[in-house]
Amino acid sequence: MELSQLEATRRSFIKFAVTGLAAATLAPGAHADTPMVSEADPTAKALHYVEDAANSSVRTDKSADCANCMQYKGMAGAADGPCVIFPGKSVKAKGWCSAWVKKP
Numbered sequence: 001m002e003l004s005q006l007e008a009t010r011r012s013f014i015k016f017a018v019t020g021l022a023a024a025t026l027a028p029g030a031h032a033d034t035p036m037v038s039e040a041d042p043t044a045k046a047l048h049y050v051e052d053a054a055n056s057s058v059r060t061d062k063s064a065d066c067a068n069c070m071q072y073k074g075m076a077g078a079a080d081g082p083c084v085i086f087p088g089k090s091v092k093a094k095g096w097c098s099a100w101v102k103k104p
Helices: 003-026 042-046
Strands: 080-083 086-092
Touching: none
Parallel strands: none
Antiparallel strands: 080 086
8 A cells, every 4th residue: 555545544534533523422412421510519609500590599681591502502402411611511401500691
């Protein structure tokens, strides 16, 4: 095998591996094994996270919840999903925290 063919094969393998990992991470249900963030978590406490936005004493926008936040990466209609603010953890779609930013 020529060097150029070997390089092309190696590049193809790396591209395939990276694409596969990204697809597996973003696939529906990929967060199934992700633990839920607890309201007692130090970061959650600092950001006033609540599992039910209706129970927040600091939320000013009554329509705001995790499901319509730009940080929330869960599937539409799902009960929970991953959040950029809490890496490696899921949040309730009906939850809320002070890092909330409305989706465009």
